[in-house]
Amino acid sequence: MRDKGLITTGLVIFLGLVTFPFWYAKASGETAAAPRRVLPTNAKECVLPVEQMRAQHPKLLMDWRQLRVRDDVQNYTAPDGRTYSISLTGTCLKQCHTNKAEFCDRCHNYEAVQGPYCMDCHVDPRLAARVVAWRTE
């Protein structure tokens, strides 16, 4: 047990480094609280109940994509009987979540979600308006 001191010092340094993110966050006062999403004001309910949307919105969007593009189906009937036009920009972004930056992006950035690539092709209506305004100036 000649190296007891050395080993203990090493362990302390190791533990310190491993737990660095935790005590650094504490010391710097940054909170890990979830970001505040800006909810739509014109609608109270989404296509599915909130809990389901939170967990399954990627699945719903993939199902919509399959229906609209490959099966030539235009409308989606929700379990509660209401019908929606299958369109990411037309229904989701234009009718309710008009502020993509403060709804989709805030959470995706916080959770470091890789992808999704939806908006590489689908056009955020706000972006379109900005681009048109900028190009016609």
Added chain:
Amino acid sequence: MSVTRKEFLRAAGVSLVVLAGGKSLLKGANGKRWGMVIDVPKCLAKPDCTKCMDACNAAHNIPHFTDPRREVKWIWKAKFEDAFGETEYAADAFRDKLLPVLCNHCAQPACVRVCPTQATWKREDGIVMMDWHRCIGCRYCMAACPYGSRSFNWSDPRPAIPALNSDYPTRTRGVVEKCTFCEERLAKNQLPLCVEVCPQKALTFGDLNDPNSEIRRKLREQFTIQRKPELGTKPGIYYIV
């Protein structure tokens, strides 16, 4: 009384034939096949008109690349001899004349056969459709298409789109695109945009399987030609010359 092996096989065979026959009959009865007749003399009467192309480009977020190797085209103008093939003297009347060309929505589309991911396929109503989500950019379809109807996005198309239309998606780098016969408008019972905006009414769109449709009436009344019919792709676009 028991059924013998022979009787069972015979009954099974007969019912299979009946089932298959019934299904194909049903399909034939309901099946649409969208097609188009282009009246070339009417179009040529306004040689400087680009309305169909302009409307299509704007609605479908088609990027404007000036380099011909990078061009993205859905409906455009091609020289008669380039579209229909060289003849010695027969087509002299149309030599160097520019006429509109677009995806032929073939009955036997070569592009569909070669696509390794089924990103392009033949819909039941005859439209050769694409799923841009699934395209991997291999460009086999471009090599297969004898009409040059498909374009590849060699770079990000967004900076080259004059005005973004948020009602229609753009594409990304590495994706092939072409005319879809405005399937997004057909779904809302609207005509394809090029047909609607043509000031000459030179384009007629309709169901080739319906003998009473306007398109079939035109085909009965006037002689038409198709692009490269000898290749067996059975194009859905007919040209009145």
